[in-house]
Amino acid sequence: MAVVKVWGRGQLTIPASLRKELLVDEETVLNVVKVGDALILTPKKLVGDTLAKKAQKAMEKAGLSLEDLLKDLEKQRERYNRERYGA
Template sequence: MSTATDVTTKPYIVRLRERGQITLPAQLREELGVDVGDFFTIVKVDSYVVMTPKRLMVSEVTSQLEQLLAEKGLTLDDLLRGLEDERARLFEEQYGQLVSS
């Protein structure tokens, strides 16, 4: 994948189609690791348009969480049970005196 310092010297010429659509050349899509349905951030800088792939954090965080759980030998159920226990502990710590009165 490209880094922020990579500069492509070959310009890509694309045509703006109906409904504002453009087609990214296959080589560029491959280099950027993007596919149909991916999101992009588009910013206007003076008379230029800068378009960058938008990586959805949900899928990245999910992958990292799955990897971490696997490393620790835990399941999603273990994690959810732990969250329930922690929520109950925090509730008791915060509001216990109101409930027990």
């Protein structure tokens, strides 16, 4: 894993080996996405929209709504907390 230091006005240097492998040069524009406490840099088009559309189609096919998923998520959290912490 490469380690970089942020300097100046938030700048960082991507190691040369990674730039070469990913075909990133000084003209490359990167997308920066915050995921939790992490930043993801990608020179490629993000596939979030494509994944969201696939998920939506799968949900519709299964007859599920977003509310159904959120209710199930809450149940899973409660179960996890019970098993993990006895709460």
